[in-house]
Amino acid sequence: MMSINTVMVEKYRNNFLREVEANVEEGEWVKMCMQCGVCAGSCPLGDAWEHPPQEIFMMIRAGKREDVLTSDSMWMCTSCYNCIVRCPRELPITHIMHGLAHYARRLGIQPKNNPTQWFCDVFWNNMMKKGRVNELKLGLSLYFKNGFLSGIKESLKNAGLGLNMVKARRMSPMDFFGGHGVKDISGLQKMIKKAQELEADRIDRHGG
Ligand code: SF4
Ligand code: SF4
Incomplete structure (x- = not known):
């Protein structure tokens, strides 16, 4: 007792x-x-x-x-x-x-409609496609987040900024055609998948 x-x-x-x-x-x-x-x-x-x-x-x-x-x-x-x-x-x-x-x-109890989490997911998915971030697609994902019309308005508003980024070589014209990627994208994806499995296994065994 x-x-x-x-x-x-x-x-x-x-x-x-x-x-x-x-x-x-x-x-x-x-x-x-x-x-x-x-x-x-x-x-x-x-x-x-x-x-x-x-x-x-x-x-x-x-x-x-x-x-x-x-x-x-x-x-x-x-x-x-x-x-x-x-x-x-x-x-x-x-x-x-x-x-x-x-x-x-x-x-699974994080706050709903959380802009930071949304941006993290978009950034991660963008980067995982080719191993490098495609700034053009990332920007467009942000602009069109609230629908087509709002996306068009935002894109037009920031068109000058985009052109200046291209001129300053902060954004590549190649981004319009899919952008650059790493040489061995499938190797990179396998490596990340393995790291995620190891992390999930560690969390299962020890927490944190
Ligand atoms: S790292 Fe910066 S933003 Fe984050 S809690 Fe600390 S002071 Fe605030
Ligand atoms: S001890 Fe550190 S964490 Fe705690 S209130 Fe002070 S600055 Fe913040």
């Missing part, structure tokens, strides 16, 4: 913090946060987010699993590393934020 103390400890043990420690990249650092607020004050976008990093870490420790994993704040991190260089406890904040977003996605 469990003692009253054991029952109390079980009751108040924070399962979500343990879940984060086991499954999220660098999640074991969350408990080291001393809530000084330096990261929130240093984040160039923190004011625009519902929950800046400091608050996310506090919510994890408070066991607010659903609020954290369905928040879009982690998806807004631009990896500027301002927070990391200033955190007095040296928490790898950027990696934790991305780790939380990745974990929410693995669970």
